[in-house]
Amino acid sequence: MCLIAFAWQVHPEYSLILAANRDEYFDRPAEPMHWWPDLPLLAGRDLTGGGTWLALSRTGRLAALTNYRDPTQHRAGAPSRGRLVVAAAMADDPPVDVLERIAEHKNDYPPFNLIVIDRDEAAILESRTGRIGPISPGLHVLSNALLNTPWPKAERARTLLEKAIFPRPTQEGLITLLTDRSHAPDDLLPDTGIPADWERALSAIFVQAPGYGTRCSTFVLQHRDGHTEVEEITWDETGNPSSSARFDLPGV
Numbered sequence: 593m594c595l596i597a598f599a600w601q602v603h604p605e606y607s608l609i610l611a612a613n614r615d616e617y618f619d620r621p622a623e624p625m626h627w628w629p630d631l632p633l634l635a636g637r638d639l640t641g642g643g644t645w646l647a648l649s650r651t652g653r654l655a656a657l658t659n660y661r662d663p664t665q666h667r668a669g670a671p672s673r674g675r676l677v678v679a680a681a682m683a684d685d686p687p688v689d690v691l692e693r694i695a696e697h698k699n700d701y702p703p704f705n706l707i708v709i710d711r712d713e714a715a716i717l718e719s720r721t722g723r724i725g726p727i728s729p730g731l732h733v734l735s736n737a738l739l740n741t742p743w744p745k746a747e748r749a750r751t752l753l754e755k756a757i758f759p760r761p762t763q764e765g766l767i768t769l770l771t772d773r774s775h776a777p778d779d780l781l782p783d784t785g786i787p788a789d790w791e792r793a794l795s796a797i798f799v800q801a802p803g804y805g806t807r808c809s810t811f812v813l814q815h816r817d818g819h820t821e822v823e824e825i826t827w828d829e830t831g832n833p834s835s836s837a838r839f840d841l842p843g844v
Contacts (some may be wrong), residue, residue, distance in 0.1 A: 643674020
């Protein structure tokens with residue numbers, strides 16, 4: 593994923609409300625979200641690396657990953673970070689324990705942020721700093737920097753998330769959040785070491801650039817009883833929806 597906005601333990605009806613966009617090159621093949629035939633996992637599938645960007649287990653545990661943007665840390669031939677999402681979603685241990693185990697091998701991969709959330713605990717591993725810790729209740733945004741780094745797109749996502757979920761979450765509000773195409777002013781763009789035109793393009797919540805952009809949007813609403821509603825919209829290169837799917841996970 594390249595943007596994950598989520599409300600953790602702040603809504604009276606939902607323990608988790610999450611909205612996320614995956615940005616990727618359109619020529620990188622992937623399958624949309626589905627129940628995997630070989631693992632009890634609900635996720636899209638990267639057909640190049642074999643992993644995924646966001647996954648839920650049948651118990652409702654969620655794992656999701658963003659890349660940390662630092663072009664100096666590119667590593668040709670490194671294993672896919674998407675495999676870490678699969679491992680985290682399939683694990684049974686508490687989220688912090690899972691992330692501590694994964695952190696032992698974090699240097700095998702380019703920098704990443706990995707979150708794991710179940711009904712009782714949310715935690716993050718920021719491989720760039722090595723920090724592992726619980727995520728406190730609140731509204732959070734994770735992009736291609738550290739958790740809650742105040743990039744313009746992250747701050748706008750936080751504002752739109754709050755509007756979308758109170759007093760009750762609406763599909764219209766969540767879609768408005770993830771399809772926002774506004775760009776940040778040049779003087780507010782982060783400097784991550786990529787060309788200015790790409791910084792500008794990537795400053796939008798919904799990204800459209802030559803050959804690259806938002807490929808899918810995912811919404812997760814987990815009720816207090818564990819019942820979880822999931823929806824994914826897949827987008828084509830023109831920025832129009834090409835497919836959608838909904839899933840329900842019963843509370844356990």
